[in-house]
Amino acid sequence: MKNITFIVYIFVVVVLCAGCSSAPSQTAVPSEVTMTKEVLADKIKGGWAAKTIGCTYGGPVEFLHNGTMIQDYTPIKWSEDRVKFYFDTFPGLYDDLYVDIIFVNVFERLGLDAPADSFAISFANAGFPLWHANQVAKYNIKQGIMPPMSGHWLNNPHADDIDYQIEADFAGLMTPGMPNTASEISDRVGHIFTYGDGWYGGVYVGALYSMAFVSDDVEVVVSEALKTIPAQSDFYRCMKDVIGWYRQYPDDWKQTWFECQKKWTSEVGCPDGVFAPFDIDAKINSAYVIMGLLYGRKDFFTTIDIAARCGQDSDCNAATAAGILGTITGYANIPEIWKESLYEIEDIPFAYTDVSLNKLSELGLKHALQMIEKEGGKVEESQVTIKTQKPVAVKYEKAFEGHYPVDKMAVNTVLQDKTEWMFDGIGFVLKGYVKCADEDYVAQVEMHIDGNLIETANLPVAKASSIDDRRVDLFHRYQLQNTTHKVGFKWLNPRKDAQVYLGEAVIYSDKQNFNH
Structure with missing residues (x-):
């Protein structure tokens, strides 16, 4: 009889555990979530406050x-x-926040259905320092190239960079439990700067914040948010790998770091990172964000410390990881040793804006309440009911497809009235800058390839303040035939006190270069 009882017991256990695995349940998030307005406000404030703390913590070791x-x-x-x-x-350290604030202000001014062009124009005219994909997008918009083409890789060599990833927080913080609505916002705003994996970085961050309102299980948040990303993308595969390595090495974040380093650190787009250890690509930096979240196990210090110690864009990665955790736990549960650093500045506007941390939290709550109602939820006097969404993958897109960096050429010359150089391949990105005693001067330079006029570029002076309309990379061109090309430049408005300097050029082929 004891043997029969034991067999029955084993059968019951097997039935109950059928389908169990380390993966989060597919029904981890209910179809509706109710919380008090006080809790909702505390989570939104927790997100913005923690992001500010994380950005500050990683600031001294950025890159x-x-x-x-x-x-x-x-x-x-x-x-x-x-x-x-x-x-x-x-104050430029807080580009993670002041760019976010521009978009929050557009929603405040124009409502939840504000069009992409309104975000783009407000961003381009904001007058704060920018770098990489953000600065390229600003230049493009000022030259009349509007979204989504302002962020498309054919117009933006930095399309896979981290830029939208670090400023997508607003999209998730105003869409609690509604990751697909966050993705729709990211489609409007994120394509101002990025494309492909660079865009997916922001889509994913928006979804992470959105899910952070309705689950306090970090693994569920990380895994559910990933469902907004197409499974065939490199970005998805990279995050999936990190989650898998976390389960394989649950107590050793450094082993997961090494696995990421081996598989996912090959830079293709950003010319500053090709053939260099510098890596501002969205994939690897998002990997560091979720490493901080997973291995941090909801401890505030451990989360931001791991995200920062992964290296590369340490301030942005610590900021994003902290913001998501702060949304999960709420402002009230951020340890005092971190919150006390905010008390002196919480009512001071962030640089280049008129919005303080407290004001940003207020606007975030206002827009979240509007969005809850818009998407079918309820807003009552003291509580809200959120109609949650099952994450759906956004459209698939890939930047730099079929383009492989094979060389970095030192052009290193000052442009005369006419200058030529040659390369073998299908594309290039040429770095450089314009200097002039008159900071309002704009050099006009024609680029010819194989005798054909490709573009006449307006090249503003690169100002010492970093607040300017400069073109990040002087010239670039992709999707050429794989052959020898002659590139010529003609300076249309030269002057004696100006200089157009042509620096290094990253060369692309349609075949990978394996010299080993």
Whole structure:
């Protein structure tokens, strides 16, 4: 009889555990979630506050450790006055926030259905320092190239960069439990700057924030949000790998870091990262974000510390990981040692904006309440009911397809009235800059390829302040025939106090270069 009982017991256990695995349940998030307005507000404030803290924590080590992790013995300093210190001395650190604020203000001014062009024009005219895909997009918009083409890889060599990933927080914080609505916002806004994996970085971050409102299980948040990304994309595969490595090495984030380094750190787009340890690609930096979240196991310090110590864009990655965790836990549950750094600045507007941290949280709550109603939920006097969404993958797109970096040529010459150089391949990105005593001067330069006029470029002066309309890379061209090409430049409006400097050129082929 005991044997029969034991067999029955084993059968029941097997039936109950059928289909069990380490993967999160497919029904991890209910179809409706109700919470008080107070809890909703606390989560939104937690997201923005934690993002500010994480950005500040990683600031001192941003891009100082490229291609290597930051060792445990290397101190990353923190103090009560740390945020105020950067507010006063380096406000450009908070590009993660002041770009977000531009979009929040557009929603406040024009409503939830504001069109892409309104975001683009407000962004391009904002007058703050920008870099990489953001600055390329600003230049494109000023030259009349509007979204989505302003972020398309044919017009933006930085289309796979991290830019929209670090400024997509607003999309998730105003769409609690509604990741597909966050994706729709990301379609409008994210394509201003990025395309393909660069865009997916922002889509994913928006979905992570959105899911953070309705699940307190980090693994569920990370896995459910990934369903917004097409499975055939490199971005999806990279995040899937990180989740898998986390399950394989649950107590060793450094082993997962090494696995990422081996498989996912080959830069193709950004000319600053090709043939260099610098890597601002969205995939690898998103990998570091979710490494912080997964291995941090909801401990605030551990989460931001791991995200920062993965290296590369340490301030942005710590900021994103912190913001998502702050949304999960709420502002009230951020440890005091971190929150106290905000008290002195929480009512001071971020640089280049009229919006403070407290004001940003207020606007975030206002827009979230509007979005809950718009998407079929209920907003009552003291509580809200969110009609949650099952994440759906956005459209598939891939930048730089069929383009492989094979060489970096040192052109290194000052443009005369006419200058020529030659290369073998299907495309190139040529770096450089324009200098002039008159900072309002704009050089007009024709580019010819194989005798054909390709474009007449307006090239503003690169100002010392980094707040300008410069073209990040002087010239680029993709999708040429794979042969020898002659590239010629003609300076249409030269002047003696101006200089157009042609620097290095990244060369692309339609075949990978394996010299080993």
